[in-house]
Amino acid sequence: GAVVSQHPSRVICKSGTSVKIECRSLDFQATTMFWYRQFPKQSLMLMATSNEGSKATYEQGVEKDKFLINHASLTLSTLTVTSAHPEDSSFYICSARKLGGSNPYEQYFGPGTRLTVT
Amino acid sequence: GQQLNQSPQSMFIQEGEDVSMNCTSSSIFNTWLWYKQEPGEGPVLLIALYKAGELTSNGRLTAQFGITRKDSFLNISASIPSDVGIYFCAGQTNSGYALNFGKGTSLLVTP
Numbered sequence: 001g002a003v004v005s006q007h008p009s010r011v012i013c014k015s016g017t018s019v020k021i022e023c024r025s026l027d028f029q030a031t032t033m034f035w036y037r038q039f040p041k042q043s044l045m046l047m048a049t050s051n052e053g054s055k056a057t058y059e060q061g062v063e064k065d066k067f068l069i070n071h072a073s074l075t076l077s078t079l080t081v082t083s084a085h086p087e088d089s090s091f092y093i094c095s096a097r098k099l100g101g102s103n104p105y106e107q108y109f110g111p112g113t114r115l116t117v118t
Numbered sequence: 119g120q121q122l123n124q125s126p127q128s129m130f131i132q133e134g135e136d137v138s139m140n141c142t143s144s145s146i147f148n149t150w151l152w153y154k155q156e157p158g159e160g161p162v163l164l165i166a167l168y169k170a171g172e173l174t175s176n177g178r179l180t181a182q183f184g185i186t187r188k189d190s191f192l193n194i195s196a197s198i199p200s201d202v203g204i205y206f207c208a209g210q211t212n213s214g215y216a217l218n219f220g221k222g223t224s225l226l227v228t229p
Contacts, residue, residue: 004160032215043206043219044161093160097215106151107217109160 001027004096006110013084013117020080021113023094029074030096034107035067038091050077074099084117091115124207124220132228133198139205139223140191147209150183150190151217156203164205165192197227 003026013019023033032051036044048069050056056069066088068080077096081088091114095107124141131137141150149168153161165176167183167190174181181192190207204224208217 006160034216043221044217045219046216049216095160095217106163106166107215108163109153111160112158114158 002096002098002106002108003027004094004108004110006092006094006113008113009111010114011116013115015085015117016083018080018082019084019115020078021092021094021115023077023079023096023110025075025096025098025108028096029099030077031074031099032097033071033077034095034097035069035077035079036093036095038093038112040091044093047079081115084115086117089115089117122207122209122218122220124223126223127221128224128226130226130228131197135197137194137197137201137225138191139207140189141207141209141220142189143209143218144188145209145211146187147211147218148187149210150181151208151210152179152181152190152192153206153208154203155206155222161206194225197225199227199229201225201227 005024007022035047038044046059047062048056048058050069050071052071052074058064071077091112093112095109122141122143151166152164155161165181170185170187172183178195204222206222207220
C-alpha cells in the first residue's frame with residue numbers, strides 16, 4: 001500500500017497564532033513530500049517541495065517565512081503556518097513520493113487538513 | 119508551475135452513461151496522472167500514464183497519453199452514482215517530480 005496521513009484533519013485557530021500540520025507516510029519511506037493548497041472549488045496549487053534532510057523549495061509567491069516546512073525523516077514532513085490570518089484559511093494537502101518505488105512519478109496524497117483562521 | 123486546461127468543467131449525467139474528459143497543455147509532459155477527489159478528502163490516484171500513445175484501463179476507467187505529449191483524456195464507462203466527485207488531471211516533467219494540476223471536472227451522476 002501507499003498510505004499518507006495528515007494531522008490534524010481540521011483546525012480552527014485565532015488570527016496571529018501558529019498552526020502545525022503533520023504529514024506522514026505510514027507504510028513507505030518518502031524521499032520527497034509536497035505541500036499543496038486548495039481553495040473551495042479550485043484546483044491544487046503547489047506550495048513547496050520538501051526533501052528529507054534539506055531545505056524546502058518554495059514556489060513563486062509562497063512566503064517561506066510564513067509557511068515553515070520541516071522534513072526531518074523519511075516518513076514525516078511538517079508545515080507550520082506562522083502568524084496565521086483569515087486569508088490563510090484553506091485546505092492543505094500533502095503528498096509523498098515513494099523511495100525506491102517502481103513508479104517514481106506517482107504521488108500519494110494525504111486526506112488534507114482544513115484550516116480556518118478566525 | 120503551470121496550470122493545465124481541463125474540460126469540461128462539470129458534467130451532470132444519468133447512471134449508465136459514458137463520460138469523457140480531457141486535459142491539454144502548452145508544454146510537453148513526461149507523465150500524465152488522473153486523480154479523483156471527494157469532498158473534504160485528498161485526491162486518489164486512478165491511472166498513471168508514462169509514455170506517448172499509452173492507453174491504460176482501470177476497471178471502467180480508460181485513459182490515454184496523447185501522441186504529442188501535450189494532452190490526455192479519461193473515459194468512464196457505464197457510470198454509477200459512486201463515480202461522483204471531482205476528477206483532476208496532472209502533468210509531470212522529470213524535474214523535481216512536482217505535479218501541475220488541471221482545474222478539475224466535477225461529475226454528478228443521477229440514479
